[in-house]
Amino acid sequence: MITRRITLAGTAILFLGLLTACGTSDAANDQVKPAGGTGDAINLGPNQNRIHAKKADAIAAKLPEAVRKRGSLTLGVSTGSAPPLNFYATDDKTLIGVELDIATLVADTLGLKPDFQAVSWENLFVGLDSGKFDGVFSNVTVTEERKEKYDFATYRLDxxxxxxxxxxxxxxxxxxxxxxxxxxxxxxxxxxxxxxxxxxxxxxxxxxxxxxxxxxxxxxxxxxxxxxxxxxxxxxxxxxxxxxxxxxxxxxxxxxxGGGATIQGKIAATTKRGSGLVEAYAAAIDHIVKDGSYAKVLKRWGLSSEAVPKAEINPPGLPKPKN
CATH class of the missing domain: 3.40.190.10 (Periplasmic binding protein-like II)
Structure with missing residues (x-):
């Protein structure tokens, strides 16, 4: 994954400078309209008006007691430079994107406040290993090698x-x-x-x-x-x-x-193996799939084709490297 934060100038190059005569921008409203005039405008501003879900008490009860009492989830996301996954808004400091939107829905369902921590790709796993992060929502693919150290609850096709x-x-x-x-x-x-x-x-x-x-x-x-x-x-x-x-x-x-020719890759919420969180994450993902908020988020970012019908806990992952 990409590991360096881009500056506002870089964001401008990507979303505005490269739109010459194709897509159109409305800087006053922090929006970019897709090329060809089809589809909804893309909101690049810090005020995202995120889609939210209601707390589900039965699902929240699946959380470890210490996490429930804390009232928040500390979630790692990779440094924002990969739209529409996670990237910086036009203020160059607010993280936005589909990964944060889905993580927010999961946190809402669990009745917790998401505390997003942006780090480089390799430090996502350092944060999980050290217990700093309760989970990672950052386009992480399930692999057999990663399953030795982490638990997964899938939420998107890779x-x-x-x-x-x-x-x-x-x-x-x-x-x-x-x-x-x-x-x-x-x-x-x-x-x-x-x-x-x-x-x-x-x-x-x-x-x-x-x-x-x-x-x-x-x-x-x-x-x-x-x-x-x-x-x-x-x-x-x-x-x-x-x-x-x-x-x-x-x-x-x-x-x-993402698994090549042998397996369908899957993107998943990732947590330290044995942390007791993966069942709650999977139940929360199933809940947002059923209530329709998940589909709204994917549509918002043009990723409806990557939807999954339900979460899977630790499904078959990409095979280990041959060498």
Whole structure:
């Protein structure tokens, strides 16, 4: 995942500067309207008017007593630079995005106040290990390796997307389609592992390997794509879909499960293994799915296609690395 906070100037480049003649911005109202004039305007302001859920006493009772008495959940989110997952509003200090909206609904259902702590990707897990965080809502994929240390309650499908300049006829359906191409990917992510595996597969088949590039934040990827320094960017589908809709200069040329060809990847609320929190999180997610607030949040951010019908506790995850 991305690990550096972008500045307000970076946010402006991503959401306003890249919208030339495509999407339109209304700075006074902190909104960006999707390219083509379809869909609801995207609220980038600090006043999010978040969707809320009502407390469910029976579900709140599943929490450990110490957490109930404290009255709050300390939740880790990765440093905000990956819209629409989590990113900074136009005031450059208020975190917004779909991950925070879903976490807020879960906290509401449990009758607790969410206390969001923004840290770098690797420090999400440090915070869980140390007991600093009650949970993490930050596009974390369930993996077999992570299940050794953490418990998971799923709330979204994990989908990846290749994003390229608009108007070409190149499409990605498998490893051979990226042979010899220059592809950017986030370091330390599941999508990096998939791309590295594909590159090795290409070499074994006598094809050219993938020229893999790494950048520090989202704006760097898109500037490199716009200038032609890379052919495509492989990242989370939500980020790609959001950028395509708002900027109108790129397109999705391939969709894949975050688990690759073997398993459907799933995004989950993550907590320290044995903390006693995962059952409450799963029940809260089931509750917001049933009351409709979950669907409203996904629609708000254009992610209805990633909805799950119910939470799963510690389902089969991405397999452990082969080496």
């Amino acid at each position: 989908e990846l997307a290749f994003e390229a300049k608009k108007g070409g006829d190149w499409r990605v359906k498998g490893p051979g389609d990226v042979a010899g191409k220059t592809i950017a990917v986030g370091s330390g992510t599941n999508q990096e592992e998939i791309l590295v595996d594909w590159s090795m597969e290409n070499e074994k088949a006598g094809r050219k390997p993938v020229d893999i590039k790494y950048f520090q934040n989202t704006t760097d990827y898109y500037l490199a794509l716009q200038s032609g320094r890379i052919d495509a960017y492989l990242g989370p589908n939500p980020t790609a879909a959001y950028h395509v809709a708002s900027a109108g200069q790129t397109e999705i040329i391939g969709h894949f499960s």
